Amino acid sequence: MDEAAGSPAVSRRIAPQRASLRPWLLLMPLLVFLAAFFLVPLAQVAMMSVTEPEFGFGHYASIATDGFYLRVLADTFATALLVATCCLVLGFPLAYAMAAASPNMAAAMMIVVTMSFWTSFLVRTYAWMVLLGRSGPIAALLDWIGLPHGELLFTRFSSTIAMTHILLPYMVVSLYAVLRKIEPSLLRSAASLGASPTSVLRHVVLPLAAPGVVNGLTLVFVLCLGFYVTPILLGSPREQMVAGVIGQQIEEFLNFGEASALAVVLLASTLIVLGLYHRRFGLDKLWG
Amino acid sequence: MQNHKQGHLGRRAALALGGGVVTALAAPNVRRLRAAEVLFVNTWGGIWERAAIKNLFEPFTKDTGIEIRPVSPVSFAKLAQQVRSGAYEFDVTTLGGGEIIRANQAKIIEPLEGTDLAKSPPFPGAVFQNGATSHAFATVIAYQKARYPNGAPAGWADFWDQGKFPGSRCMQRYASRVLPLGLVADGVPTDTLYPMDIDRAFRSLDKIKPATRVWWTQGQQSQQLLRDGEIDMIALWHARVLELQDEGKPVEIVWNQAQIDRAYWVVAKGTPRRDAALRYIEAALKPERLAGFCRDAMLGPLNPAAFNHLSEAEAARMPTAPAYKGKVFEQDVLNFGGDVNAVTQRFERWIGA
Numbered sequence: 001m002d003e004a005a006g007s008p009a010v011s012r013r014i015a016p017q018r019a020s021l022r023p024w025l026l027l028m029p030l031l032v033f034l035a036a037f038f039l040v041p042l043a044q045v046a047m048m049s050v051t052e053p054e055f056g057f058g059h060y061a062s063i064a065t066d067g068f069y070l071r072v073l074a075d076t077f078a079t080a081l082l083v084a085t086c087c088l089v090l091g092f093p094l095a096y097a098m099a100a101a102s103p104n105m106a107a108a109m110m111i112v113v114t115m116s117f118w119t120s121f122l123v124r125t126y127a128w129m130v131l132l133g134r135s136g137p138i139a140a141l142l143d144w145i146g147l148p149h150g151e152l153l154f155t156r157f158s159s160t161i162a163m164t165h166i167l168l169p170y171m172v173v174s175l176y177a178v179l180r181k182i183e184p185s186l187l188r189s190a191a192s193l194g195a196s197p198t199s200v201l202r203h204v205v206l207p208l209a210a211p212g213v214v215n216g217l218t219l220v221f222v223l224c225l226g227f228y229v230t231p232i233l234l235g236s237p238r239e240q241m242v243a244g245v246i247g248q249q250i251e252e253f254l255n256f257g258e259a260s261a262l263a264v265v266l267l268a269s270t271l272i273v274l275g276l277y278h279r280r281f282g283l284d285k286l287w288g
Numbered sequence: 289m290q291n292h293k294q295g296h297l298g299r300r301a302a303l304a305l306g307g308g309v310v311t312a313l314a315a316p317n318v319r320r321l322r323a324a325e326v327l328f329v330n331t332w333g334g335i336w337e338r339a340a341i342k343n344l345f346e347p348f349t350k351d352t353g354i355e356i357r358p359v360s361p362v363s364f365a366k367l368a369q370q371v372r373s374g375a376y377e378f379d380v381t382t383l384g385g386g387e388i389i390r391a392n393q394a395k396i397i398e399p400l401e402g403t404d405l406a407k408s409p410p411f412p413g414a415v416f417q418n419g420a421t422s423h424a425f426a427t428v429i430a431y432q433k434a435r436y437p438n439g440a441p442a443g444w445a446d447f448w449d450q451g452k453f454p455g456s457r458c459m460q461r462y463a464s465r466v467l468p469l470g471l472v473a474d475g476v477p478t479d480t481l482y483p484m485d486i487d488r489a490f491r492s493l494d495k496i497k498p499a500t501r502v503w504w505t506q507g508q509q510s511q512q513l514l515r516d517g518e519i520d521m522i523a524l525w526h527a528r529v530l531e532l533q534d535e536g537k538p539v540e541i542v543w544n545q546a547q548i549d550r551a552y553w554v555v556a557k558g559t560p561r562r563d564a565a566l567r568y569i570e571a572a573l574k575p576e577r578l579a580g581f582c583r584d585a586m587l588g589p590l591n592p593a594a595f596n597h598l599s600e601a602e603a604a605r606m607p608t609a610p611a612y613k614g615k616v617f618e619q620d621v622l623n624f625g626g627d628v629n630a631v632t633q634r635f636e637r638w639i640g641a
Binding site for chain 1: 363364365368390394461500501502503505506509512516517518629632633636637639640641
């Protein structure tokens with residue numbers, strides 16, 4: 001990072017114009033691609049939200065005053081927050097173990113963590129349906145132990161566990177990136193100075209891991225905002241995510257205007273989260 | 289205008305090539321020219337697509353030389369979008385009853401007025417709202433055989449009756465299919481359902497809502513729920529139950545009060561391949577082809593003559609079979625009883641409330 005930041009400063013002295021242009025030329029294909037296939041459609045969505053069926057901000061007004069939309073938006077954010085927290089709680093010990101393990105072991109664990117990416121998203125969702133089902137292994141295990149349980153499937157529990165499973169790798173990778181860099185000698189000196197393992201964790205590891213924690217939380221939170229298939233398939237009927245409502249407005253009602261307005265609201269809220277993150281921590285750190 | 293220009297260029301190119309080359313390549317060229325005419329048909333994939341290729345597409349290509357390319361997935365929004373953009377991914381698709389009304393309102397399908405199909409329909413009702421009436425599926429009751437050994441549910445009133453048939457329920461998250469079931473369960477005769485009393489339907493649905501653990505949104509999801517025994521009694525498409533029975537799963541199907549959903553072939557408005565598309569939808573209604581398609585895709589033909597090409601055992605798996613007449617009922621999409629979009633919005637909010 002430091003090297004890359006230093007070189008333009010050096011080369012500016014020699015050939016100020018051409019050297020600063022060169023990286024941009026390399027970026028051109030990507031920038032053109034993004035402009036044509038991402039920015040233009042995005043601008044169209046923003047346009048549609050105020051022009052379909054007629055010009056005005058009516059869609060935004062109805063979203064702001066409609067209890068249903070507000071509840072769905074609040075639900076979406078609450079779900080994303082819950083999933084991000086679960087990912088942190090489950091991901092931290094795993095990332096910590098990976099950082100402490102030998103390089104080969106850590107690589108093997110990383111493969112296991114990312115392996116779920118190789119399976120299609122829908123297959124993973126259906127797998128949870130089988131696992132948590134009435135005649136599935138988890139219910140059988142709970143029955144065998146004698147633990148009373150209600151229905152596991154089609155509850156907030158089942159949808160949260162499935163979304164956590166899908167998003168956990170992002171959290172583990174973010175945490176592993178910072179935990180790996182912690183000097184083992186720091187931990188050793190803390191211990192030799194009489195710190196108990198818990199206070200080493202609290203006063204040394206956690207402060208050093210904080211950037212990774214925030215990265216992971218932000219990443220999972222933002223990705224989760226766009227989820228909707230998993231809650232519809234696995235969650236209780238009451239759970240509705242804003243992305244699902246957007247899809248329905250388009251597929252079922254051909255209501256491009258309202259759907260676009262909702263999409264803009266979702267995008268804006270995501271940008272606000274990222275903006276807050278950027279002001280506090282710097283967006284360039286998001287990928288470790 | 290554009291066609292004119294292309295024709296001009298084509299002629300010039302042909303002249304430039306010279307007569308000798310043309311003659312030398314004549315035979316393959318003819319084939320290539322014929323194969324160059326292509327029609328893009330939107331399909332549902334899976335067994336539906338295989339059945340369509342075998343029974344509808346291939347015979348059509350053999351008759352006309354027009355090649356058919358299947359395009360998936362089916363999307364109503366895409367149909368609307370391509371009329372707006374003018375770039376056609378598919379020329380022909382199938383629509384359900386509710387969709388065809390909306391498609392006409394949105395003016396996204398070709399009118400059939402004046403076509404051969406409209407002038408001499410092969411059977412009564414073959415043309416409906418600018419669609420070619422083709423086949424149907426049914427929403428039926430299915431249940432775990434072991435769960436209810438002392439008698440089968442006879443219809444939707446039993447589906448609603450949690451005293452007589454305790455256990456979990458599941459229905460499709462689809463207002464215009466579920467609301468009529470609520471009315472039938474509440475005692476409305478199936479022939480006087482429409483126009484629907486929407487408020488009464490919702491009041492009836494309130495009673496089944498607590499037992500409804502999940503509202504299914506995908507066909508395979510509904511099948512999975514029945515296969516795993518997760519749900520005791522479910523309202524789903526008949527083919528999904530037949531498939532499980534063919535696998536030997538202990539599930540039972542109730543044909544009584546099955547709710548029929550018609551499907552219509554339609555032509556995307558403004559497509560440059562309109563003529564081929566019209567020829568295709570006309571050919572797709574031929575009794576023998578339709579019979580084969582419905583047998584393989586587990587649907588019911590709506591051309592009555594198709595049953596002349598089906599055995600009794602095959603017909604027994606089809607909701608439109610003469611044997612089920614009087615037992616099953618149909619939707620009346622022209623006489624819904626309210627604005628479908630508004631009702632669907634209300635239904636979605638009702639589910640989440």
